[in-house]
Amino acid sequence: MLHRGAAAGPRPFNSCLVEAHLQARNKHPAHLKRQRCRTIHRSACGAGDITTCGSNTVDALNAQLLYEEHPPRAPNFIGPIKVIEMPGKGRGIVASADLKPGTLLLAVPPVAYLCEVDAPRPSGETLVDEIIDKGLWKHSWMQSLYDGSYQGTSMPSLDMPSVASGSNASTREVLDEENSPSSQRAGTSSGATNSGGPSTTNPEAACMQSGFSPEDKTRIAKMTKFNCFGDNREDDALCAVSGRPSAGHIGIWGPFAMLNHSCAPNTMNYVVDTANQGIMVVRAAKAIAQGEEVTISYMGRPQLRPVGPRQVKLLSDYGFECDCQRCLQEQALEEKLGDLYEGLWDEVSERRRPEFDEACLTYAETGDEEDLQALHEHLQASMTQLLGKLQKARVAPNARLAILGSMFELFELKMDVELALDYTEEFVYTLGTATKAVQAVSPGSDLAVSLASVLIVTQARLHGAESPQVAQGKALSDEALLARYGPIKDDALKSQLRKANLTMYN
Template sequence: MESLRCCSGTARAPLRPGGRAAAAAAAAAAASARAPRRRLRCAAAPAAAAGPAPFDPDSSGWLLDPRQLPERFVGPLECAAIGGKGRGLRTTRAVAAGELLLLVPPLAALTGAEEAAPPPSELVEAIAAGPAAASPWLGLLFDGSAGSARAPVDLQHPPAGEGGISGPDGGDSGGDSSGAGAPASAAAPGKAARGAVARRGGAPAALAPARRERQALKRRAARAVAFNAFGDRHQDLALAELAPAEPPASLVGLWPEFALLNHDCAPNAINLPLHLAGGQCYMAVRAARSIAAGDEVTISYVGPEQLRPLAPRRAALKAVFEFECRCARCLGEAALPDPVQATVGAVAQATAELRPAFEAAVRARDAAALRDARLEASAALVQLYSELRRCLVRPAARLWVQAGLYDTLEVVADADEALLRIEAGGGGGGEAAPGTAGDASAAAAASAAAALAAVAAASPGSDLHAQLAARCAAASRRHAAALRAARAPEDAVAAAEAAAEAAAARRSAALAVRYGRALPAGLEAGLVGSLERLALRDLGAAAGTGADEGDPAPV
């Protein structure tokens, strides 16, 4: 794995993929300095209870109860050579969407206040000063060298025992002391190890080997963190709402098995850090799509960039991870005809220029300005769809393009939702909205569904995917209720109710991918409520309302 992965989220809303995302060490340190932190060193594994029951990977109780966590779970995976990538993980049998692939503790992890993850330099210190320093994993993880990208790893029989700093770059080899790609602050030598003073008269000669060993260990830890660590500005917020002992927290840590996964801009797996406040800091990985036997399992290394067009997405990966992505999505978008690529760039630029005015309209609850913003964003999308049809772009590539323009889809969907809220509250900015309440609720449901389809194609299983699925199901249910209340024709009501059932099924599928396929009814209901609130909380906050204020009457 190349470089530190920290989920950068987004400045304007948490509705972004929660998968692996890149952030420079300096950015993490700056964010850390802005808020007080509580840091928790997470144990490598929970203490095993006497005679524990066998772990059931299809169960879901461990999502809220860390006492049900296994010591370590690895599903049908193996580490293998992947063409053009070095090594990676692939399946040993066919895997269904939502199946648990990994549930593993960290080598070391630190937590902090929400939105203020500890800097990676502190993780380096925690590894070098703790039991992780003796782990053989430090000699098996990618360290920037070509050889380390090919070292075999037996996932089913992980390395055990003390690894110390032995191996190809153990000790004071005289090579690059900073480590390829390691943050300068993380690689700086620190204090000598405790107990390093010689027993016979404190001779300086006896101190030197221990100091060199300590420095070599810190260099190895710095390389391991620089190329393999994961960070996130907060854990899953819906789960945090349901677990009083799990207040939102940020984290940075090193999960060796998880670090073996490679990147894809439309990945087939999703990761979920769990139980930060509970002291376990486990990492779960699930299949986000059906995966054939022998296929590579991939995740996303980036956050908001995953929902941006090809050029800025590739640039972000190149800047932080120093490779040019050649996944199917990137190659598919690179092969698009020039007119399509030019239109994509124009739509992205127009949306960036429109967003400040749109956000001001949301805050002011200005219905006329919201309609203007929606009209402009919709016109840009119509131009894009026309170009995609004219150039006969295949459906999968169309969805990838739309995912890259999620910001535009979001403007339309949020404008529709804001207008519906304003109308339900009896306000219209001095100008009556065209059509009926049924038309407004239909528009809100349709635009949210368009955004969901794009995100599901590029970021399945992400927090954004789950939140949008919950939002779409609620919007479809609300539209069916609006038609019933308006005594619309029976065929229209029946069609709306069928659409609501389909939206509920898509929501259940999204929850299964992120949280598991066998969720207890109570847990699923709680997650649905939390996800619905989270999906619109920023829209409500921008409008000066609570998460539920201004909503149409519940149905």
């Protein structure tokens, strides 16, 4: 997705337009066996079928999203949020009430959606073809999406219906109702084929039949590029708990597309593919004050880089420079930290990681730990130097954690070395600091939940299941679980989710 305040010049349509902007994980988990793959097109709830806030409703929906393999119908839930025009950003979403961590903000079906069970996500080009082939570009949400220009865009209402990709009766009924002037902005004509008529599997032929030009196809591709979300898997822990296979997925969710980026977002999101419905779930991962902007991260793993590499990534992929609080804090500290900060990140990612791989090979072949020990000493010295700089600069605790969150590759490599050397106590200290840092900048992420789960198990081995150290680990875990899954009243379920996150992501 593109930051709504950024402007992008026109460019010709090409097959890489969408692919380069997907929020997809880099690899498919090895534990998932590749079974028969199928692409699934489906529809969700119909027009006007919006559920709003209510404690009983939210409790039931939370349980449905956590427990049930086949819920009876797709939810279309909108929490206490609203779309507004934001100075310098265009449209965005703000909280319409004070929000606690774990509050459900969205549980909505997609406008367009494709998935493959037990396989990586379908391609972005395939989603563009599906949108054209099924006539989904006529949907009011599609017409309101940012396409690189604000010409013709409108201020959407979050209670507009969302409709998933598909060719069954419920999809056709909604699309047939939406023969509005806004639909004509996509280049349709009186002879355009709607999705209720015969469908063609050839997108180019669909373009010809519908009467719009290659420029219109480029616009649809741009809307998809700037607003789609894709991932190679769902939340594997939820899949394990509910007994469902994981699905690689890609789609567009109208209300979700209104959320702007922050490098330290106050929400988390993932797709729950229960009953093949592709529900986008968004929760408050931190306390959010009424009127405060509700944000997500567009980046995935690059979110854990220093500010310089993050800005390069965002400018390259999305066309804007981020001015979130985390970026401004880090930029203000650059002079105090000198070359140590980003220089250390470059060193770890470009030099020390290959050194670790070579040292592991040497250890496996000869049993010689000398190279691993030397690498650990270097990493420990670098960590000590960084922490000393932060203390000398009198960096506030929150900003300090944000800086450490930007150096996760250093923590990760140090933990890998400590595990290889069986330095358990050092590993636990590094892991505890890394868990707090990741939760600070990426609250409720699968990584934060996983790290906390590993911390509990390791502390229990060192100090016993009833030790204060395990209690501290559980407190970190509870914070991450609340942000990701909402309030969990069932202790057995909480234990299952911890165990599943430990198994799936460790």
